[in-house]
Amino acid sequence: MTSRNDDALSWAGDDDPTLTPPIQAGSTGAAGAPGVENAERAEAPTVLEQAELAEDAKVEAELAAAEKASAQLSSAALITLGILGGVYLLYTIGWAIVVARTTVTFFPLDSLFLEICFRIGQFLSIAAAPLWFVSTLLLTQKRTWRSRLGWLLLGVFVLVPWPFIQGA
Known part of the structure; x- marks a missing residue:
């Protein structure tokens, strides 16, 4: 019979011959x-x-x-993302103002298809900036910070609400 101290130092099945090398x-x-x-x-x-x-x-x-x-972004990168996110938000507001100001009358001879296409275009002009920002962040997760910044800066130049800037 083993003592109580020996029981604490052994596991059940330690004497199994299949476990020995x-x-x-x-x-x-x-x-x-x-x-x-x-x-x-x-x-x-x-x-x-x-x-x-x-x-x-x-x-x-x-x-x-x-x-x-899983490495975290630096403080400068987070600040840059915040600034660019603000720019994209301003672009969205600018395009919404342009769409709200736009009045287009379709003649009775024009088709319903043209009006639907026009309204879809207006919606996409408002949604383009947030879609670009979010899709860039999602699609460049595995890439370097420089490529993410490059795509975001490209969107800043492409999505400018020119009708709002020109006062149309």
């Missing part, structure tokens, strides 16, 4: 010279050890990639 040739066994067995293992790693090392390397690479992907 096989005795290699040239070794004197578990009670013999353990240094000999470890020396043989160090010289020629087993397939299992090679697989474990490869798996460890793979996990380390995945961890490094995840840390790189």
Whole structure:
């Protein structure tokens, strides 16, 4: 019968013979010279050890990639995103004012299709700036900060509400 202290230091099933490592040739066994067995293992790693090392390397690479992907933006980058978001918001308001000022009368001979197309165009002119901003942020997640900034600056120049600026 084992003592209470020995029970604390062992797990159920520790004496299972299938869990003990096989005795290699040239070794004197578990009670013999353990240094000999470890020396043989160090010289020629087993397939299992090679697989474990490869798996460890793979996990380390995945961890490094995840840390790189989850890196936070710098303060300057966040401020720049905020300023550009404000510019896109102003563009949206500018296009909404242009659409509200626009009055177009369609002649009775014109088709309903033309009016529907015109209204869709007005809606898209208002929605273009926020759509560009959000889609740029979503589509450039895996790219560098410079490419994200480049696409956002391109949108700033492309989506200017010229009718509002010209006072039309």
